[in-house]
Amino acid sequence: xxxxxxKPSLPRLTTNVPLLQKPPNESCNALPKTLPDASAPxxxxxxxxxxxxxxxxxxxxxxxxxxxxxxxxxxxxIYVSRKSVDDSPLTxxxxxxxxxxxxxxxxHNSPKDRVTHESVVVVELKTxxxxxxxxxxxxSDFAHFLAQVYQRPETSMLVTIDQNADLIFGNTxxxxxxxxxxxxxxxxxxxxxxxxxxxIQSIIQEVFGIAPDKGVVIxxxxxxxxxxxxxxxxxxxxxxxERMDSDNSPSIFKSISRSMSxxxxxxxxxxxxxxxTSVMNPDVTTHTSTSPVTSGQVPxxxxxxxxxxxxxxxxxxxxxxxxxxxDEKPERTLKKRESLKSFxxxxxxxxxxxxxxxxxxxxxxxxx
Ligand SMILES: O=C1C=C2C[C@@H](C(=O)O)NC2=CC1=O
Numbered sequence: 305x306x307x308x309x310x311k312p313s314l315p316r317l318t319t320n321v322p323l324l325q326k327p328p329n330e331s332c333n334a335l336p337k338t339l340p341d342a343s344a345p346x347x348x349x350x351x352x353x354x355x356x357x358x359x360x361x362x363x364x365x366x367x368x369x370x371x372x373x374x375x376x377x378x379x380x381x382i383y384v385s386r387k388s389v390d391d392s393p394l395t396x397x398x399x400x401x402x403x404x405x406x407x408x409x410x411x412h413n414s415p416k417d418r419v420t421h422e423s424v425v426v427v428e429l430k431t432x433x434x435x436x437x438x439x440x441x442x443x444s445d446f447a448h449f450l451a452q453v454y455q456r457p458e459t460s461m462l463v464t465i466d467q468n469a470d471l472i473f474g475n476t477x478x479x480x481x482x483x484x485x486x487x488x489x490x491x492x493x494x495x496x497x498x499x500x501x502x503x504i505q506s507i508i509q510e511v512f513g514i515a516p517d518k519g520v521v522i523x524x525x526x527x528x529x530x531x532x533x534x535x536x537x538x539x540x541x542x543x544x545x546e547r548m549d550s551d552n553s554p555s556i557f558k559s560i561s562r563s564m565s566x567x568x569x570x571x572x573x574x575x576x577x578x579x580x581t582s583v584m585n586p587d588v589t590t591h592t593s594t595s596p597v598t599s600g601q602v603p604x605x606x607x608x609x610x611x612x613x614x615x616x617x618x619x620x621x622x623x624x625x626x627x628x629x630x631d632e633k634p635e636r637t638l639k640k641r642e643s644l645k646s647f648x649x650x651x652x653x654x655x656x657x658x659x660x661x662x663x664x665x666x667x668x669x670x671x672x
Contacts, residue, residue: 415541415542415543415544415545415546415549416542418545419528419538419541419542419545420488420490420491420538421455421456422456422457422460423456423460423487423488423491423531423538424460424461424462424487424531424533425450425454425456425460425461425462425485425486425487425491426462426463426484426485426486426487427446427447427450427461427462427463427464427483427484427485427486428463428464428466428482428483428484428485428486429446429463429464429465429466429481429482429483429508430466430469430471430481430482430483431465431466431467431469431471431479431480431481431482431512431514432467432468432469432470432471432472432477432479432480432481433467433479433480433481433512433513433514434467434468435467435511435512437511439465439467442465442511443463443464443465446463446465446507446511447461447463449507450463450504453500453503453504454487454491454500469481469482473518473519473520474518478518479512479513479514479518480514480518480519481508481512481514481518481519481520482519482520482522483504483508483519483520483521483522484521484522484524485500485521485522485523485524486523486524486525486526486531487523487524487525487526487531488525488526488527488528488531488538489525489526489527491525492523492524492525497521497523501521504521505519505521527539528542
C-alpha cells in the first residue's frame with residue numbers, strides 16, 4: 305500500500321525551474337527531491353521591488369521538544385549523493401541554471417541581474433515539531449529544495465531550522481511553525497510569494513507533518529544596501545561589477561578598432577585607422593583617443609604601431625601642444641578647436657574608400 309495515499313494531496317503548483325521526478329518508493333515523509341509540479345508554466349517573474357527593507361532579528365528561544373512519531377524509520381534517503389554523480393539531477397539543474405544565467409540567451413546580464421540571481425536568501429524555520437531526519441540532512445535537503453524554489457545556487461542559501469522552538473499558534477500547543485524568508489526585494493512580491501508559499505508549505509507538511517494552516521510564513525524584502533555577505537553588501541557587489549563592466553568595455557572598442565584598422569590598411573594602403581574607441585565613446589581617454597579636448601592634454605591619434613610606441617613613451621601629463629610637436633602627422637590629430645564630428649568627417653574624406661560611409665554626426669541637429 306502506498307503510505308502516501310492517506311496524506312492530503314499536494315497543491316498543484318508551478319515552478320519555472322527544472323523539476324525532478326519523485327521515485328515511486330520514496331517515503332511520504334522524506335523531503336522530496338523536486339518541487340511538486342514540473343508540467344505547468346512558470347509564474348515566477350520579477351516583481352516590483354518593495355520599498356521596505358529590513359533584516360529580521362533573531363528571537364531567543366528555549367528548548368521545547370515535541371517528539372513526533374509519524375515519521376517512519378524506513379524513510380529512504382532523500383537525495384542521491386550530489387557530489388559524486390556527475391549527471392545527477394542537481395548537476396543538470398545547476399547546469400541549466402548557469403546556462404540560463406550566464407549565456408547570451410539568459411536575461412541576467414546586467415550587474416544588478418547577476419547579483420540578484422545569486423544573492424543570498426535567508427530562511428529561518430522555527431517549529432515545535434521534530435522531523436525524522438537528522439539535522440544536517442534536513443538542513444541540506446531543505447536548502448536544496450529552497451534553492452530550487454528561489455532558483456539560485458545552493459551556495460546562496462542560508463537556512464536555519466530550529467526544531468525546539470517555544471511556539472504556539474492559536475490556542476493549542478500542537479505542531480506549528482514560523483518561517484521567515486529574507487531576500488532582496490526583487491525576489492519577494494505578491495505573485496512570487498503566493499507561488500512560493502504553496503510550494504514551501506507543502507514541503508513542510510510532508511517533512512514535519514504540519515498543515516499549512518498551522519504555519520506562518522513571513523517574507524522580508526531587503527534592499528541591496530541591507531543584505532550583505534563576504535564583506536560586501538549586494539549594492540557594493542553591483543557597483544563593483546558595473547565598474548568592471550565599464551573598465552572592460554573600452555577594450556572591446558579597442559579590439560574592434562584594431563580589426564577595422566587592419567581592414568582599412570589593407571584596402572587603402574596609405575591611411576591610418578580611425579580610433580573606433582574614440583569615435584564611439586568620446587569620453588574614453590586612451591592614447592589613441594580623439595576625445596574632445598580637455599585640459600589641453602589630448603594625445604594625437606596614432607595610426608601606426610611605431611607611432612603607438614612613441615606615444616607610450618609620452619609622459620601622461622604631457623600637454624597637447626608638446627605631443628603634437630612630436631607627432632609626424634599632426635594633421636591626423638584632433639585639433640584643439642576642432643569638433644570631434646568635423647575631425648571624423650575630415651578623416652573620412654581623407655580616406656577615399658570610405659566615402660560610402662555616412663558622415664559621423666556627434667550631436668544631432670547641431671551644426672559644426
Ligand atoms: O548581499 C549580497 C552580497 C554579496 C557580495 C557578493 C560576494 O559574493 O562577494 N555577492 C553577494 C550577494 C549578496 O546577496
